[in-house]
Amino acid sequence: MKKTIDIHLGGLLFHLDEDAYDRIFAYLEAVKQRLKNEEGYDEMLRDIESRLAELFFASLHPGKQVISIHEVTSAMETLGRPEDFSENSHQNEPIADTTEASVSSGKAMKRLFRDVENGFVGGVSGGLGSYFQLDPIIFRVLFLVLFFGKGIGLIAYFILWVAIPGAKSTAQKLAMRGEEVNIENIKKSVEEEAQRMKARFQEGIHEVAPAARHAAQGMGQATHQILKGLGRALSSLLRIIGFIFLLGLGAAGIALTVIGTFGFSWHGEAESGNVMDLFLTILPSDMASSIFWLATGTLVLGLLIEIVALILRFTFRAKITPYAWRLIHGIAILSAMVGVIIWVFIGLRTGLEFRQEAYYMRSLELKEPQSHFVLAMSSQRLPHERNPWQTHGKAKMGNAEEEGTWSTDGNEIYFEGIALDIKQSLRNVPSMEVLIEAHSGNRRTARLKASRVEYSLEVRQDSLLVGDVIHFPFEDRFRGQNVRFTLYLPIGHKVYLDQSLLGYLDHVDNLQNVYGPKMVGKYWLMTERGLRLWEGSIR
Amino acid sequence: MNTENARVQMRKGVLELCVLRVVQKGEAYTSDLSQALKKADILVVEGTLYPLLTRLKNAGWLEYRWEESKAGPPRKYYTLTSSGEELLATLDKEWNQFVNAVNALSQS
Numbered sequence: 001m002k003k004t005i006d007i008h009l010g011g012l013l014f015h016l017d018e019d020a021y022d023r024i025f026a027y028l029e030a031v032k033q034r035l036k037n038e039e040g041y042d043e044m045l046r047d048i049e050s051r052l053a054e055l056f057f058a059s060l061h062p063g064k065q066v067i068s069i070h071e072v073t074s075a076m077e078t079l080g081r082p083e084d085f086s087e088n089s090h091q092n093e094p095i096a097d098t099t100e101a102s103v104s105s106g107k108a109m110k111r112l113f114r115d116v117e118n119g120f121v122g123g124v125s126g127g128l129g130s131y132f133q134l135d136p137i138i139f140r141v142l143f144l145v146l147f148f149g150k151g152i153g154l155i156a157y158f159i160l161w162v163a164i165p166g167a168k169s170t171a172q173k174l175a176m177r178g179e180e181v182n183i184e185n186i187k188k189s190v191e192e193e194a195q196r197m198k199a200r201f202q203e204g205i206h207e208v209a210p211a212a213r214h215a216a217q218g219m220g221q222a223t224h225q226i227l228k229g230l231g232r233a234l235s236s237l238l239r240i241i242g243f244i245f246l247l248g249l250g251a252a253g254i255a256l257t258v259i260g261t262f263g264f265s266w267h268g269e270a271e272s273g274n275v276m277d278l279f280l281t282i283l284p285s286d287m288a289s290s291i292f293w294l295a296t297g298t299l300v301l302g303l304l305i306e307i308v309a310l311i312l313r314f315t316f317r318a319k320i321t322p323y324a325w326r327l328i329h330g331i332a333i334l335s336a337m338v339g340v341i342i343w344v345f346i347g348l349r350t351g352l353e354f355r356q357e358a359y360y361m362r363s364l365e366l367k368e369p370q371s372h373f374v375l376a377m378s379s380q381r382l383p384h385e386r387n388p389w390q391t392h393g394k395a396k397m398g399n400a401e402e403e404g405t406w407s408t409d410g411n412e413i414y415f416e417g418i419a420l421d422i423k424q425s426l427r428n429v430p431s432m433e434v435l436i437e438a439h440s441g442n443r444r445t446a447r448l449k450a451s452r453v454e455y456s457l458e459v460r461q462d463s464l465l466v467g468d469v470i471h472f473p474f475e476d477r478f479r480g481q482n483v484r485f486t487l488y489l490p491i492g493h494k495v496y497l498d499q500s501l502l503g504y505l506d507h508v509d510n511l512q513n514v515y516g517p518k519m520v521g522k523y524w525l526m527t528e529r530g531l532r533l534w535e536g537s538i539r
Numbered sequence: 540m541n542t543e544n545a546r547v548q549m550r551k552g553v554l555e556l557c558v559l560r561v562v563q564k565g566e567a568y569t570s571d572l573s574q575a576l577k578k579a580d581i582l583v584v585e586g587t588l589y590p591l592l593t594r595l596k597n598a599g600w601l602e603y604r605w606e607e608s609k610a611g612p613p614r615k616y617y618t619l620t621s622s623g624e625e626l627l628a629t630l631d632k633e634w635n636q637f638v639n640a641v642n643a644l645s646q647s
Binding site: 010011012031035038039040043044047048050051053054056057058077078079080081082084085086 | 570583584585586587590593594597608610611612613615
């Protein structure tokens, strides 16, 4: 059993074997290329098609209804090679090429196409590889490496994907490889393609193993057809999922790049609670949360339309006309694209709100005439520690070296976003400086957001208690809010660093050149040259 | 020595004249033309005729009429126009002069 393809030629309908169709299609393409600049092109083409129809018609009789490769070849012999069709051409002159150089070299001019068939994703690397005569793996690795550089690789790939046309026709595939577009090469290429498909199909059968083949026979032809249909649907589906996935990643990449460009890193994830809250903690406050559903919904809708159509088409063999198919496909892609565009818009708006940073500073003089302090961290509870259902996650912002936990009760965002430092004071009174940072689209709102950040700092008789959690209104969103406490210690003053400070002392300059674990639980003395470990006794 | 190219060029040069001569003898369809020219060893494949016929028709030297065919789509039958006849007469004269001139070269 062979598959046939119906074609119209000179007003008549013909059934062609698949290979016969491929051959005649490539032939007519080459003839068109050859004649396209001649006067009376349309008329000539009609005449040629009529003549082909006549030749095919003559070969048919009641016992033979299908045109095979044999009839096609003999018709082509009668009409001649595409090169013979142009009046003032030299023999073997390449078609579709006006450059003199390519005539003398015998190689046609190379054009950049995407290698759709041999590509992993969109065939961009394959196409570039063909163009520069390098192994495509080089470009794949390059894109992958660039992907980790704030997603630049993805964006570049995405742009190239859209910008470079795919090599669809045989002539384009040849142009991609820089081979001359003449009938021999087209024929060769089509035949190679047919061989490849055949090999792939047979490989598939072998892989499925005899048992499966046996089963397929047992289940009968109908089931076999459905299985085959499912296989085709699945492979189409995988490509489309890959496509949409890449679109999504592209959008995320753009958003990340924008945020990255403005010199601010934000990283967040939800550990429990709902994703919507996580999303709302970063979404610009004037954006309705519905935009999240709109962006996600259109993306998913596009995917669903495609899946349903594919299942109908391949599994249930629904009759979908090419026009309707293109329409459905168009709607699906459009829907997905709308989703992506909204995501990009959200990303850009969010990124821009990190553009401008502002600081808000408060200073507290410690007037008690103490010659030594105890500095300690008071561990404060986050909303989710009281109610595990509250949304919480991890985030890293601004100057913070480590990521901290965040949590929200819907009114306020709580975040472990503090840093600690100890410096020499130029005055003789110790003081605590509190520097609050926040970002926004402009300096005024950034300052406003900084001023709304609340922190905890308690001064007791001989001790300073810093709260490890800051909080700010939910509508301020995560905009890089963080607080840096700096203890300014006059020369001669001592401070005891409590065990609770472990994890906050990794970057405090000291003469011993030690950090965290070796600093806590000890007295430290501020000298002229800096902070020094004090091993003497304390009165 | 590549004689093939010279032969191809020569045939190409007289193809137009040959087509006009065949058409003059009576209405002709593309495949009639190609058969006559193939027999005369002037033409190898039909394809070459299509641009030529279209050009001659557009120049007003040939005209055609449609005829229904039992063996497929309707066919175009070409005939000479009056200006085509004139052209052929001129070309014939030139051809004879040309043949004489070429022959004279080898005799002298």
